[in-house]
Amino acid sequence: MSIVEHHIDLESPRISDAEVTDYIALLKPRVMSLVVFTALVGLAIAPVHVHPVLAFTSLLCIAVGAGASGALNMWYESDIDARMSRTANRPIPRGRVTRPEALAFGMTLAFFSVMTLGILVNWLAGALLAFTIFFYVVIYTVALKRWTAQNIVIGGAAGALPPVVAWAAATGSLSVEPWLLFLIIFFWTPPHFWALALFRSDDYARAGVPMLPVVAGPDVTRLQILLYTLVLVAVAFAPWPLGYFDAVYGITSLVLGAGMLALAINVYRRRQGSAALRATRRLFAFSIFYLFALFATLLLEVVVRAVTPSIW
Amino acid sequence: MDDKQKPDALPGIVLTEAQKKRRRERSIAIALALGVLVVLFFAVTLVKGPAVLNRPL
Numbered sequence: 001m002s003i004v005e006h007h008i009d010l011e012s013p014r015i016s017d018a019e020v021t022d023y024i025a026l027l028k029p030r031v032m033s034l035v036v037f038t039a040l041v042g043l044a045i046a047p048v049h050v051h052p053v054l055a056f057t058s059l060l061c062i063a064v065g066a067g068a069s070g071a072l073n074m075w076y077e078s079d080i081d082a083r084m085s086r087t088a089n090r091p092i093p094r095g096r097v098t099r100p101e102a103l104a105f106g107m108t109l110a111f112f113s114v115m116t117l118g119i120l121v122n123w124l125a126g127a128l129l130a131f132t133i134f135f136y137v138v139i140y141t142v143a144l145k146r147w148t149a150q151n152i153v154i155g156g157a158a159g160a161l162p163p164v165v166a167w168a169a170a171t172g173s174l175s176v177e178p179w180l181l182f183l184i185i186f187f188w189t190p191p192h193f194w195a196l197a198l199f200r201s202d203d204y205a206r207a208g209v210p211m212l213p214v215v216a217g218p219d220v221t222r223l224q225i226l227l228y229t230l231v232l233v234a235v236a237f238a239p240w241p242l243g244y245f246d247a248v249y250g251i252t253s254l255v256l257g258a259g260m261l262a263l264a265i266n267v268y269r270r271r272q273g274s275a276a277l278r279a280t281r282r283l284f285a286f287s288i289f290y291l292f293a294l295f296a297t298l299l300l301e302v303v304v305r306a307v308t309p310s311i312w
Numbered sequence: 313m314d315d316k317q318k319p320d321a322l323p324g325i326v327l328t329e330a331q332k333k334r335r336r337e338r339s340i341a342i343a344l345a346l347g348v349l350v351v352l353f354f355a356v357t358l359v360k361g362p363a364v365l366n367r368p369l
Contacts (some may be wrong), residue, residue: 015327019334020341053359058354116349120356 003270016101022091026074026102027067027109034291035066035162039183040176041295042163046170054086054121058169061117062088069136071106078143086200088289098201106137106263115167121197123143125169127224132161145210150213156189159279180239181295187232188291191225191264195284198222199277222268225283229264231256236294252297260290 005222039062043055044125050058074081074092078099081087091097097105108132116124139157148154160182192213197204198221201213213221236257240250270279337342 015325015331016338017331021336023338023341028314051359053355057356060352110347116352120353120360169369 005022014098014237016097017095017099018091020099021047022096025103026092026097026105028073031159032063032066034288035267036063036160038181038295039063039162039166041299042166042181043170044299046167048171050170051123053057054169057120058117058125058166061113061131061279062165062169065113065133066111066162067116068106068113069133071102071109072137073141073268074101075106076137077145078102079208080207081147084200084203086203117165121169122172124172124174125165128161128165128168132158132165135161147210149210151211152193152211153190156193160185161187166180177239177244180235180244183235184232185291185295187235187257188287190228190231191260192287193285194221194228194290195267195280195287198225198280199284201270217272222271226264226268229260233261246301247292248301249297253294256290256293259286 023223028190036059039059041307043050043058074090076091078090081289082093087093092099092102110130114126114130114133117129136155136158140158144151144155150182163181164174164178168174197211198218201211201218204211204243205214210280212224233253236253237250239245240247240253260283263279263286267276267283
């Protein structure tokens with residue numbers, strides 16, 4: 001900081017107008033809720049008993065780590081956020097929180113979430129959480145988002161890691177099952193975000209973000225959505241025949257996958273006017289339900305087994 | 313520079329009632345977060361350390 005800037009700071013110090021809710025908004029609570037839910041499933045399906053206090057600690061640290069990623073993402077992307085109608089109301093573009101405040105907030109939360117998870121639970125989980133935050137902020141937000149249409153494909157790995165972190169927190173090691181959950185979220189991300197990008201492509205174009213519909217056009221995006229949905233349905237179904245998850249999960253996965261595929265085909269076929277818009281909105285909404293229902297099935301099975309162990 | 317222009321003569325920062333309220337709320341939120349952290353470390357120490365909560369009565 002130069003002497004002149006320092007002098008100006010002293011003359012007109014800024015008084016923060018931020019409310020607590022502005023800092024909560026920096027955490028991206030909706031993204032955080034999905035992260036917590038997928039992490040809870042990773043924790044629940046682990047084949048070990050986890051003390052409730054340690055389970056709560058793990059989920060809290062993962063949630064705070066996700067929140068830190070959100071705050072650091074908003075710190076770096078405040079210029080983009082200000083240009084997009086979907087994000088213009090976020091705390092930094094609205095002037096409620098400054099960029100340095102968001103940076104300090106995000107870094108503090110990242111540090112405490114990683115250290116707390118490492119010290120109180122185990123360092124494999126702590127290291128994986130640190131890598132998740134690093135991947136989301138540095139690889140996705142800084143390196144990929146403004147430079148390539150494959151941003152959300154590669155960046156999707158960050159959103160897919162929470163169940164892996166949770167499994168590591170429970171067991172202290174890694175196994176095939178959490179990586180299956182990782183793959184499901186990883187291949188779910190492109191159809192989900194490209195559906196959003198299709199009906200928000202003007203917003204992304206204005207902000208200069210090279211999302212696939214902006215760079216390659218809507219038709220290529222529709223084809224990519226369909227292809228990734230095919231892979232997603234296969235990846236989500238595979239754990240049943242491979243013997244990792246049971247028939248209840250397998251059949252649920254097939255039913256939900258059929259719905260997802262039907263909506264993706266609909267997006268591919270309807271390319272003009274309000275019918276096209278409706279199709280993409282439906283796919284976007286259903287994709288959220290799809291992931292939630294798939295993971296809820298795994299969670300429900302664990303709960304039912306715990307409540308009625310004799311019938312299994 | 314005469315006396316009126318010296319920094320000592322400035323009235324300083326006067327917060328409005330709304331700013332005071334928001335600052336108080338932010339301070340309470342930080343205090344709560346630190347409290348949660350203390351309780352968390354205490355609880356996990358009981359579980360993992362001397363294992364007080366895990367011992368049969």
